[in-house]
Every structure is written in C-alpha cells, then in structure tokens.
Amino acid sequence: MILEPKLVSKIFDLSIFKDIAKVFITLFFTSYILYTLFSIVPGQKSFFTNYEFDGWDDEYLQPIQYNIIFDQPVIFKNYLDWLKNAFSGNFGNISHDDYEPLAPYMFDSIMNSFRLVFLGIAISFVLSLFFIFLYQYPFIYKNIIEPLISMSMLHLLFIAFFLFEVGVRSGLPYNVAVAISISFGGGVFYDYFIMLRDMYEKVSKKDYITFAVNSGFKKYKHILAEFLINLITITFSRIPILFSGLIMLEVYKPELEGVGYLIWRSIQTSGDVPPSFHAVYSVTIILILFFSVLFLLTEHIRQSLSPKEYK
Amino acid sequence: MKILKYIAYYTKIYLFSSESFIIRYLFSMPTFIVTVFLLLFILLNNPFSSYSSSDTVRHMKPVQNITQSDVNNTNKVFYDKKTDRDVFISSIEANSYSIKRIDGWKIKGSPLRKKEQLLEIEPHPLPPMVRTNDPTSENNNSLLILGTLKNKKDFLSVIIKGSTRSFMLSIYTLISFMITGLTLGILLGYYDRRLFKWKFFSFRTIVGSIQKLFESTPLILWVFLAVIFIEFNFKYLSETGRQNLSFIMFGIFSSPALSKMISSKMMELKAEEFVTALKLQGIPDYKIIFKHIIKYYCISILLLQSCYIVAQALFLDITLNVLKFGFLTGLGAKVFPIFSGLTGNFFHLIVVIVVEYSFIYTFYNIGRFIENRWVIKNG
Numbered sequence: 048m049i050l051e052p053k054l055v056s057k058i059f060d061l062s063i064f065k066d067i068a069k070v071f072i073t074l075f076f077t078s079y080i081l082y083t084l085f086s087i088v089p090g091q092k093s094f095f096t097n098y099e100f101d102g103w104d105d106e107y108l109q110p111i112q113y114n115i116i117f118d119q120p121v122i123f124k125n126y127l128d129w130l131k132n133a134f135s136g137n138f139g140n141i142s143h144d145d146y147e148p149l150a151p152y153m154f155d156s157i158m159n160s161f162r163l164v165f166l167g168i169a170i171s172f173v174l175s176l177f178f179i180f181l182y183q184y185p186f187i188y189k190n191i192i193e194p195l196i197s198m199s200m201l202h203l204l205f206i207a208f209f210l211f212e213v214g215v216r217s218g219l220p221y222n223v224a225v226a227i228s229i230s231f232g233g234g235v236f237y238d239y240f241i242m243l244r245d246m247y248e249k250v251s252k253k254d255y256i257t258f259a260v261n262s263g264f265k266k267y268k269h270i271l272a273e274f275l276i277n278l279i280t281i282t283f284s285r286i287p288i289l290f291s292g293l294i295m296l297e298v299y300k301p302e303l304e305g306v307g308y309l310i311w312r313s314i315q316t317s318g319d320v321p322p323s324f325h326a327v328y329s330v331t332i333i334l335i336l337f338f339s340v341l342f343l344l345t346e347h348i349r350q351s352l353s354p355k356e357y358k
Numbered sequence: 359m360k361i362l363k364y365i366a367y368y369t370k371i372y373l374f375s376s377e378s379f380i381i382r383y384l385f386s387m388p389t390f391i392v393t394v395f396l397l398l399f400i401l402l403n404n405p406f407s408s409y410s411s412s413d414t415v416r417h418m419k420p421v422q423n424i425t426q427s428d429v430n431n432t433n434k435v436f437y438d439k440k441t442d443r444d445v446f447i448s449s450i451e452a453n454s455y456s457i458k459r460i461d462g463w464k465i466k467g468s469p470l471r472k473k474e475q476l477l478e479i480e481p482h483p484l485p486p487m488v489r490t491n492d493p494t495s496e497n498n499n500s501l502l503i504l505g506t507l508k509n510k511k512d513f514l515s516v517i518i519k520g521s522t523r524s525f526m527l528s529i530y531t532l533i534s535f536m537i538t539g540l541t542l543g544i545l546l547g548y549y550d551r552r553l554f555k556w557k558f559f560s561f562r563t564i565v566g567s568i569q570k571l572f573e574s575t576p577l578i579l580w581v582f583l584a585v586i587f588i589e590f591n592f593k594y595l596s597e598t599g600r601q602n603l604s605f606i607m608f609g610i611f612s613s614p615a616l617s618k619m620i621s622s623k624m625m626e627l628k629a630e631e632f633v634t635a636l637k638l639q640g641i642p643d644y645k646i647i648f649k650h651i652i653k654y655y656c657i658s659i660l661l662l663q664s665c666y667i668v669a670q671a672l673f674l675d676i677t678l679n680v681l682k683f684g685f686l687t688g689l690g691a692k693v694f695p696i697f698s699g700l701t702g703n704f705f706h707l708i709v710v711i712v713v714e715y716s717f718i719y720t721f722y723n724i725g726r727f728i729e730n731r732w733v734i735k736n737g
Contacts, residue, residue, distance in 0.1 A: 073567040084587055197722035198715075208677075209714060291578035295677055310579075314586055324586070331583060335575045342574030 063347050070339045078332050082126045085324045133329070142313060142323040149326055153309060153333065160297065160305040163225060164289045168282060171230035175239035182244060192240075199230075199237035207232025207292035208299060225296060225303065233289035238281045246274055276352045283345035287338050306330060513706060517713060520689035527605045528671035534609030535616065535667045536660070542569075542613065543620025544647055548628065550621075569614035578677070580611040585678065608674055609667065616663045620656055627651055661728045669721040673714075 132138070138149040178196075181187045198206050207228045214224035230236050250256065250273050251266065260266050297307030313326035545553065546562055553561035572580065584607035588600050595603070624647075627633060636646050652660070672689070679690035693714070696706045 069563070069567055070570075073571055077568070077571060081583070194719060197719050200722050200725070206673075206718070209711070213711065287574060287576040291576040294576065294578050294582075310582065314582075322586075327583075327586065331579055334579060335571065338574040338576070339571055342570060 063343070066343050066347075067340065070336075070343060074332075074336060074339065077335070079123070079126055081328065081331070082129065083122050085328050086122050086125070129325075133332075138329040139325050140323075142326060149329060153306070153326070153330055156304060156306040156309045157330075157333070157337075159303065160290060160293055160307065163229060163293055163303065163305065164286055166222075166226045167229035167233060167289055167293075168235055168285075170226045171233075171236040171239050174227075174230065175236055175243055178240055179243045179247065182247075195231075196237050196240055199232070199234050199240075208295055211296055211299075225300075229289055229292050229296065232292040233285055235281070235285040235289060238285060242274075242277045242281055246270060246277075250274075272352065276349055279352070280345060280349050283341055286341065290334075290338075306334070513709065516692050517689070517709075520692040521713075524672050524675045524689040527601060527675060528668045530602050531605045531609040531612075531671035531674075532664055532667055534606040535613050536609075536664070538610045539613035539616030539663070540620060540652075540660075542617035544624065545621075546617065547621030547624025548643070548647055548651075550625070569618065572611055572614050573618075577611060581608050581674065581678075584608070584611070604678075605671060605674070608671065612667055612670065616659070619659050619663070620652075623656055623659065624651060627655060658728055662725055665721050665725050665728065669717065672717060 136150050138153065140146045141149050141152055178192050181192060198210075210228035210231050211224050214227060215221065219227070250270055256266060256269050259269050293305060294307030294310065297303045297305035298311040301308045301312075310327055310330055313323040313330075315322060542565060546565060550562055581604070585604050588603050588607070592600055592603065632650070633646060636650060676690035676693055679694040693710050696710050
C-alpha cells in the first residue's frame with residue numbers, strides 16, 4: 048500500500064533533518080549576503096537602524112556605501128538584530144509612511160497568493176482531465192489542444208497577464224480569468240496534461256505493471272501509485288512558477304491583495320519617502336524559506352514513494 | 359557540391375519532413391485563423407480609401423482644444439488619456455469627482471463622463487493604413503501597413519525596433535545562461551572528485567545547496583532583487599547597460615536547470631567504456647568533454663534549453679514593464695502601453711497578440727522538433 052506506516056517513517060527519516068539543516072545553513076549565508084547587498088543601496092539608511100529614518104552616522108555609512116565589503120561588523124550585527132526580531136515576529140513597519148506592523152499584512156498577502164495558486168492548480172487539473180478526454184480525437188488534438196498547450200509549455204509569466212487581459216475583455220468573470228490565466232501561464236496545465244497522457248499511453252504498458260497484472264494484482268492500484276508520485280512532484284515543483292506568474296498579476300491588479308503587490312509597493316519611491324527594502328527583504332526571505340522546505344519535502348516524498356525504492 | 363548536398367539534406371529535414379516544425383506551424387489551425395483575421399483586417403481597413411489624416415490629427419487633439427462641434431460630430435466619447443494628464447486630473451478634481459485609483463491612466467469607479475472636458479474622438483474603428491495629407495508627418499504619403507499608434511508612430515516600425523532590442527537582450531541572457539550552466543554542469547559532473555572536499559563540505563554540496571535555493575524560489579523574485587539592486591547601485595551605467603546587466607543576471611539565475619541536466623548526463627557517461635578508452639589513449643579532458651560528450655550527447659539538452667531561455671527572456675522584458683520597472687527600449691515598453699490602452703486601440707491589441715502568440719507557437723514547435731529529432735535519437 049502507498050501509505051504504509053513503514054513508508055511514512057521512511058519519508059521522515061533522519062536524512063530529512065540533515066537536509067533541513069543544510070537548507071538553514073545555506074539560507075543563513077544567502078540571507079546575510081542579500082542583507083549586505085540591500086544595505087549598501089544608496090540612501091537606504093533605514094535598513095541599518097531597525098526601520099527608523101535617522102540615527103545612522105555618516106562615518107559608518109560612507110565606507111559601506113562606496114565599498115562593497117562583506118566584513119563590515121556593523122552590517123553583521125544589524126543582520127543578527129534583524130534575525131532576532133524576525134524570530135519574535137517583528138519585521139518592522141509596512142513602509143516608511145505606513146506605521147502598521149508588517150508581519151500580519153505580509154502573512155495575509157502570502158495566504159491570499161497561495162489561495163489563488165491552489166485555485167489555479169485545481170482548475171488546471173480539471174481542464175487537463177477534460178482535454179485528455181478530447182485527446183482521442185486527432186483533429187481536435189492537433190488544432191485546438193496542442194496550440195492551447197503550447198502557451199502553457201514554456202512557463203511564460205507573460206501568458207498569465209496576456210490571458211487575463213483577453214479573458215476579462217471577452218467578458219469572463221474576474222476570478223475565473225485570474226485562475227485560468229495563472230494555470231496556463233504557470234505551465235502547470237501543460238505538465239498535468241502530459242502526465243495524464245503518459246499515464247494513459249506509457250505507464251499502463253510498463254513491464255512491472257504487466258507483471259503485476261499477470262500475477263493477479265489490480266492494474267489501477269499500481270498506476271495510481273505512479274500517478275500520485277508524478278502528481279505530488281509536479282504540483283509542488285510548479286508552485287514557485289505559479290507564484291511568479293501571480294506576482295505579475297497582483298502588481299497589475301492590486302485588488303487581489305497578494306504578496307506581489309506588497310513587494311511592488313515596497314520598492315516605490317514617493318516624494319522624500321525612500322523605498323522600503325526591509326519589507327522586500329523580509330518577504331523574500333520568508334518565501335525562500337518556505338519554498339526551500341517545500342522543495343525538500345517533495346523530493347523526500349518522491350524518493351520514498353518511487354517504485355524502485357519501494358521495492 | 360558537398361555544400362549543396364548538405365543544404366539539400368537540411369532543407370529536406372527542416373522544411374519538408376513530416377516532423378518539420380515549419381510544416382507543423384504553417385498547416386495548423388491557429389495559423390490559419392490568424393491569417394484569416396489579418397486578411398479581414400486589411401480588407402476592412404481599405405488601404406486605398408481617401409481616409410484623411412485630418413482625422414488622425416483631430417484624434418490626437420488635447421483636451422482643452424476640443425470644441426462643441428467636435429463633440430457633436432463624433433459617435434464615440436472617451437476621456438483623453440494621453441495628451442495632458444494634469445489637465446485631465448485637475449478637470450476631474452475641479453468638478454469634485456472622486457478619483458479612486460489611477461492605474462495606467464485608467465480611472466475605475468469614478469463618474470468621469472463630462473463631454474466638454476473629457477474627450478477623445480475615434481472617427482474610424484481602425485487606424486489609417488495610408489496616411490495622406492498630413493503635413494506634420496515625416497512619413498507623409500508612405501505606406502504604413504499596420505497603421506499608426508495614437509502618438510502618430512508607425513506601428514510596424516515600433517514593433518520591429520522593440521523586437522530587435524528584446525532579441526539582443528535575450529542573446530545576452532542566452533550567453534550568461536550557457537556559460538554558467540555549462541561551467542557548473544561540467545565541474546559538478548566531470549570534475550566532481552577532483553574538486554575541493556573537506557569532511558561534510560564539498561564543492562558539490564555547496565553549489566548543490568545554492569542551486570536548490572535558486573530552483574525552489576520563484577525566479578521572478580530573484581530577477582526582482584537583481585533589478586532593484588542594479589537600478590539603485592549601478593546608476594553610473596546607462597539605461598542600456600543596466601538592462602543588459604539585468605538580463606545577464608536572469609541568465610545566471612535560470613542556469614541551475616541546465617547545469618543539473620548536464621552534470622547528470624556527464625556522470626552517467628563518465629562510467630561508459632568509450633570515455634575510459636579515450637582517457638587511456640591520452641586525449642585531454644577538454645576534448646573528451648566538448649568533442650565527444652557535449653557534441654553527441656548533450657546537444658539536444660543545450661538546444662532545447664536555449665529555445666526556452668530565449669523565449670523566457672523575450673517575455674521577461676514585457677513582464678518587467680508590467681511590473682513598472684520602466685525598461686524603456688525593449689518590446690515590452692511598446693507592448694504594455696497598448697495592452698493598457700495608452701497608445702493603441704483594439705486593432706493594435708490584436709496585432710500584438712498575434713505577434714506574441716506566433717513567437718510562443720514557433721518556440722513550442724522548435725522545442726518539440728528538437729525533442730523528437732535529437733532526444734529520441736540520442737536517448
């Protein structure tokens with residue numbers, strides 16, 4: 048069976064903790080480098096002083112602004128301060144002219160984006176099932192399905208925007224247009240379609256499945272195992288790409304209240320108010336952490352469920 | 359003679375074989391539909407009519423110069439989006455209308471129809487193909503196949519100029535993508551055992567972790583960060599230089615996928631007998647890598663990935679314009695205003711969609727062609 052207790056323990060064996068430790072170590076160094084890079088952006092005083100405008104001495108600022116040096120002790124000290132605050136849920140204010148705390152707004156935005164991502168995934172899956180049904184008609188496949196799939200194949204972010212515009216202008220409801228455009232633009236539709244087609248054409252003819260059928264086991268049980276592996280791998284590996292497509296739509300349509308808009312508004316300058324890079328940095332680090340752990344889990348689940356390992 | 363034979367052979371493969379992407383592309387339904395649409399538009403537009411350019415001039419009239427007779431003579435009334443933004447906004451504010459949000463010059467949810475002040479005249483649904491009698495134009499009496507934009511620029515030349523710049527940017531991306539991907543792929547795949555290793559840390563684990571980090575995070579986020587960093591820190595560079603640098607960074611961020619494929623292929627082939635035989639014959643490593651492994655076994659991966667990255671880079675320009683990074687010279691800078699209704703009308707939108715879709719469908723067919731021809735052949 049797919050979900051045997053032995054298998055579950057196999058997924059969460061010690062190696063996963065080793066890999067998570069690796070992720071955290073890499074993230075620590077990467078985030079430090081990013082912090083330093085953001086810190087040396089001219090005019091970005093606020094980043095050093097825990098989100099206050101003044102309080103940075105020129106004697107510290109000047110050498111850092113004009114020399115890209117990673118061993119500035121003050122940057123490292125500030126980075127550790129940022130980490131300490133981040134662990135206690137304090138990411139500073141939303142921006143320099145909006146003094147609301149960033150953390151709840153950021154997590155709300157991330158959740159809004161994920162809702163749309165999962166909606167896109169669900170719609171892609173349903174659409175690909177429908178297209179698999181039409182796949183048996185060569186004329187429809189060549190002239191309708193293939194051109195539509197071509198848009199999804201390249202995982203082009205622009206497609207999301209392009210389809211959204213066309214969808215809305217041709218009278219599609221707003222939410223449906225968003226979901227369809229991100230499912231096509233993120234490439235997940237193409238991947239699901241190819242996966243289902245392979246299930247239909249190749250997996251059912253594999254040697255081990257023929258052997259299992261001849262030995263008296265049910266065919267679909269084994270196909271389902273492979274289907275689940277592919278489904279999990281594709282779904283989780285495509286989430287970052289869907290997310291990318293969504294960022295663009297969120298900037299274009301701020302009413303979606305997603306994380307894309309939060310990043311975009313944080314890099315804008317209005318009057319004397321500088322861009323809020325601390326918000327961009329915080330969102331980036333949270334997303335990198337989330338996606339790295341997700342990627343790792345997917346790899347472990349895939350390895351544990353794969354028929355070779357299982358045997 | 360030999361060259362002619364080669365030309366004939368490759369022409370047969372690329373043009374007339376059943377797998378040829380050109381044949382697939384030309385004889386598919388979307389191409390047919392697109393062609394019919396274009397023909398219809400051209401016929402409807404009637405290039406030989408005496409469609410006066412004075413309409414175009416009136417079309418571009420600033421808000422404050424529009425008279426009552428203009429209002430009476432037009433069928434369609436809009437607000438003026440392009441000519442004078444300040445007059446437009448102040449006219450709304452003076453009449454105490456509420457402005458909810460100005461986004462790309464569109465105003466949503468505000469009762470803004472006041473004919474005398476907010477007006478744009480569209481006497482014909484399509485732009486003129488032949489512009490005549492326009493003394494102010496440099497291209498007077500010239501044939502403008504795709505008509506003009508609202509700012510009187512020839513649409514076809516705008517598209518071609520933008521595409522050329524975007525194509526150059528995608529070449530920069532391709533170069534950085536290839537260099538980074540191939541270098542890391544060869545180092546991790548072929549020279550793996552000779553590289554630095556200390557207890558738990560090795561070159562492979564360090565680079566692997568960084569690659570995983572890049573791969574698992576949305577690519578656009580890295581591009582975002584790179585663009586922000588370049589825009590703020592490289593102010594001494596020209597706009598073109600900063601654009602080039604951003605696209606070079608994009609190539610580097612996309613390279614983990616290529617390096618992973620190359621390294622796994624190298625590791626797989628390293629154990630093969632022919633590589634051992636070549637080594638025993640004293641052939642240097644670089645020759646084994648480039649003349650034997652890459653030339654015969656990795657070329658399909660390289661071609662396929664190149665296709666994808668060029669397509670991605672072409673559209674990244676548009677993506678960055680949607681995100682309002684203000685890249686001014688690429689195709690995106692021309693296309694996005696048309697989408698948001700700033701410089702073009704529905705006809706321009708259709709043309710842009712056709713151009714973009716043709717790009718996508720061509721790349722899709724090239725990708726499939728390479729997959730079928732080389733990947734299957736070389737396993």
